[in-house]
Amino acid sequence: MSGTSIARRRSVIPGFGVTLGISLLWLSLIVLIPLAALFLKTAELSFGQFVDIIGSRRVLHALQLSFGLSFAAALVNLVFGSLIVWALVRYRFPGRKLLDAIVDIPFALPTAVAGIALTNLYAESGWLGGLLAPLGIKVAFTPLGIFVALVFIGLPFVVRTVQPVLEDLEKELEEAAASLGASRWTIARRVVLPSVVPALLTGFALALARAVGEYGSVIFIAGNLPGVSEIAPLLIVIKLQEFRYADATAIAAVMLLASFLLLFVINGLQRWSEARTGRRM
């Protein structure tokens, strides 16, 4: 079919101008203008003020804590998410469907509910906190508690990104490798792994992006001690409550830039994955 006939075919469908116009207007009103307001407010600060705010001990610590713990939690999700995907895709066992459904719970459970449930669970009077206390491990109201909450909310991202790719992986590749004498381990490492690497990285980045901005499930369990267990999103809220809008805005701008950077990386990874596996994610 030639290009001109496609163009003529398309033009039969009405409403392009109206629908695109409404979409752009609505997108601008709800998303783009509010986000632009953030950068406009940040621009009111001089460079020196901005550096002073971000460079202050409390803010730096909150940012380090948020990004560091999010990275660690996303790594744990990468490892256990891969194990879960492997079990779900490659094995048949009773309760597999249920296990598959359970993976979605952190997506569906409201963050405040997850927050108080985890806090209660890991407090010294809670089921798990009580077991860990004799071992000298404190989870609730410490950075470890933040880590646990971030692992909880990030889990589905890795599983749901990698699962379809592993399902679509063609059997012939592994058979060919096996017929050439490769061991199971070699096949997993040299045939399966390279095919799912882009999906693994995408899942990792998605979990990381979610964890960095996470608020509801973290603040109950964190303890929120400035300089110890205070995450960046909470610090934004605290600065707002103190009417220190400039501080809140500057921290938010840094976090938003980091999210955009991650989004950019994720888009690139998805294109890479599509190119490698020939499927859209």
Place this chain on the structure above:
Amino acid sequence: MTVLPYSEYVPHDDALIVRTPARPRLRPRVAVRDDPVWVRYTVIALAVAFLGLFVVVPLINVFAQAFAKGIDIYLAALTDAEALAAIRLTLITAAASILVNGFFGLVAAWAIAKFEFRGKNVLITLIDLPFSVSPVIAGLVFVLLFGLQGLLGPWLAAHDIKIIFAIPGILLATIFVTFPFIVRELIPLMQEQGTEEEEAALSLGASGLWTFIRVTLPNVKWALLYGVLLCNARAMGEYGAVSVVSGHIRGETNTMPLHIETLYEGYQAAPAFAVASLLALLALVTLLAKAVLEKRSAKE
């Protein structure tokens, strides 16, 4: 020497070949993906243990704590005036988000899926933006726009319009965070379905709107419903964004998640978990409905 009949000889020989370990590369193809039993059991055990510890136990804990002080406390927590006000506001917020984002979703999906234009991928990325913005920042941007010290704050104050620390702010923040949910479900499906059915209807004289209502809408109904479900679950459960703009006025601007926080911080754990159990139930129902919808759309 006895000569075996051929029929008895051959199976014996076959068995010999199959069992010979010296020629493994001629084995049947099925074994390629079979991991050793110990690997299989270890992986399954780790997956079950991890999900059990990190997901199932916290979920069970919600319901256990909700009923820890007895059914009377549970029911009292749900029928309390402030709880009812919170439930009402949550329902209003969810309904508004579904209506607004549903309308936008259909309109935007029509433009994106049925037409080719430059900058389409940029537009899709922009629609997805709220996914990658921290809920706290989603709330903050509206404070910066409409708050007292915000860009439009003085003008709004002069005209006695309250957005922040009032219901409009809660609606705006919730609509922001649920913005992509419905449209994201519609675009891939509508792209896949192409434009042929619509063209047929149009060529037979149907109007554009009629074509949309009678042809496009029935084709995407399950995806639309699925998007509505996701949007609803997130709208009802949203905490961070709403917390920033709400002002936490009990009985007035507290949604269910905020009411849970108020109770929990006030050392009323059992009532907090009672309200939380409603939201947890909503999450489970959403997942169940998702499973049903997926089965149904796979059948069609």
